[in-house]
Amino acid sequence: MLLSMIVAYAENEKGEQVIGKDNALPWDIKKDMVWFREQTSGSVVVMGRKTYESIGRTLPNRDNIILSSDPEYKVEGAYTFTDLDAALEFANVQNHEVFIIGGESLYTQCIGRVDRLYVTYIKGKKYEGDSFFPKWSLSDFKPIQKEKSEDEVNGTVNYTIFQRVKFTNKQIDPLANSTYTSNGGGV
Numbered sequence: 169m170l171l172s173m174i175v176a177y178a179e180n181e182k183g184e185q186v187i188g189k190d191n192a193l194p195w196d197i198k199k200d201m202v203w204f205r206e207q208t209s210g211s212v213v214v215m216g217r218k219t220y221e222s223i224g225r226t227l228p229n230r231d232n233i234i235l236s237s238d239p240e241y242k243v244e245g246a247y248t249f250t251d252l253d254a255a256l257e258f259a260n261v262q263n264h265e266v267f268i269i270g271g272e273s274l275y276t277q278c279i280g281r282v283d284r285l286y287v288t289y290i291k292g293k294k295y296e297g298d299s300f301f302p303k304w305s306l307s308d309f310k311p312i313q314k315e316k317s318e319d320e321v322n323g324t325v326n327y328t329i330f331q332r333v334k335f336t337n338k339q340i341d342p343l344a345n346s347t348y349t350s351n352g353g354g355v
């Protein structure tokens with residue numbers, strides 16, 4: 169399994185990496201939405217319950233995994249887990265690339281173990297927020313693909329894929345306590 173993480177962040181006035189405000193994205197960048205869809209389509213996406221509720225629906229053409237500590241939490245068309253390692257072990261047999269898609273709590277738990285980072289860096293504008301991407305070091309990752317675009321509101325936006333320099337994808341506990349809830353139709 170290739171374990172990846174995809175995030176969009178901007179800096180606030182303190183230089184922190186802002187990812188959200190009031191359980192939503194603080195910006196609306198169409199190109200970033202397209203980038204996110206293109207990178208994650210056909211793969212598995214793993215998210216926290218709050219991010220799922222912020223999106224408000226499962227993501228099509230992807231296996232959706234949602235984490236909640238509530239074993240009764242069920243979502244049509246998604247796999248729900250109460251344990252991160254069990255979710256990743258399950259994802260491992262589902263697909264070759266698995267994306268952690270947020271939010272702050274998932275990023276914080278997984279930043280030390282991902283092989284790849286897909287970072288949208290909104291460089292041209294500062295944003296204030298209440299959710300943040302954890303600190304990470306450029307010395308642990310090398311860029312393997314770079315693109316940039318100019319956005320009317322945000323100026324330069326960088327899209328970079330980083331590969332961890334040293335492979336550290338840790339072994340995960342093969343538990344299988346998942347529940348799949350059918351939505352009765354295609355996802």
Ligand SMILES: NC(=O)c1ccc[n+]([C@@H]2O[C@H](COP(=O)([O-])OP(=O)(O)OC[C@H]3O[C@@H](n4cnc5c(N)ncnc54)[C@H](OP(=O)(O)O)[C@@H]3O)[C@@H](O)[C@H]2O)c1
Nearest residue numbers: 175176187188191192216217218219236237270271272273
């Ligand atoms: N800019 C970006 O790229 C991006 C991407 C995604 C999200 N976001 C933003 O991030 C913010 C949300 O982040 P957040 O940290 O508040 O919420 P979150 O990570 O989306 O969800 C947190 C919830 O996930 C569940 N959870 C997390 N780890 C778990 C574990 N190991 N085992 C079981 N359940 C677990 C818990 O649900 P229960 O409470 O049900 O137990 C927890 O309360 C929003 O503002 C959102 O817009 C930004």
